Amino acid sequence: MIRHLVLFKLNEGVERDDPRVVEGVEAFRALEGKIPEIRFWELGWNLSDRPIAYDFAINSGFEDVTALRTYVEHPEHQAGVALWKEFATWVIADYAY
Template structure:
């Protein structure tokens, strides 16, 4: 199993109430039911307000590397991630569990 973690940082001047951020969050919320390779899917806005905190997080689980690649290449994932490129940066970690 592979745990796929993503942390998003909104660009300077962008807030989570920005229309783009709201649409991006909605797009990610829908992925859990659209991509069959996802065993688990959680995503949400960060609730803490610290200088080092990121703004939004994804926590997901897939079976193996092939499933991870299928998720990454899935058109719904590509479309959702494409939205976030306009207003945020992110870091990822894929760990075997």
Template sequence: MIRHLVLFKLDDGVSRDESRVAAGARAFEELGGLIPELTSWECGWNTTDRPIAYDFAINSSVADAADLKTYLEHPAHQAAAGQWREFATWVIADYPF
């Protein structure tokens, strides 16, 4: 199994209340039901307000590297990530568990 973690930081001046940000969050919320290779899917907004905190997180898992590749290349994932490129940066970690 591989855990896929992504932490998103909204760009300066961008609010989670903006319609484009809300649409991006919805796009990720829907991915868990669209991509069969995902064995688990969680995402949501950070609830703490600290300077080092990121704003939105994805915590998911897949069976193996091939399924991770399928997920990353899936059109729904590409479309969702494309939305976030307009207003955020992110960091990822993929590790076996």
């Protein structure tokens, strides 16, 4: 199995209730069930107030690297990425478990 972690940092001045952010969260929330390669899917807002903390996270699982690649290239995923590019930056980590 492959774990795919994504940590998002909202751009300076962007708040969680910004309509673009709300739309972006909903776009990613809706991916579960739309992309068959997803084996495990959870996401949510960070609760930590530490200055190094990111704002939002996605924790997901895939059968193998091919399934992960299919997900990354899927049009629904790419549409969500396009939304988030407008108001956030992010880092990822993919690892076998």
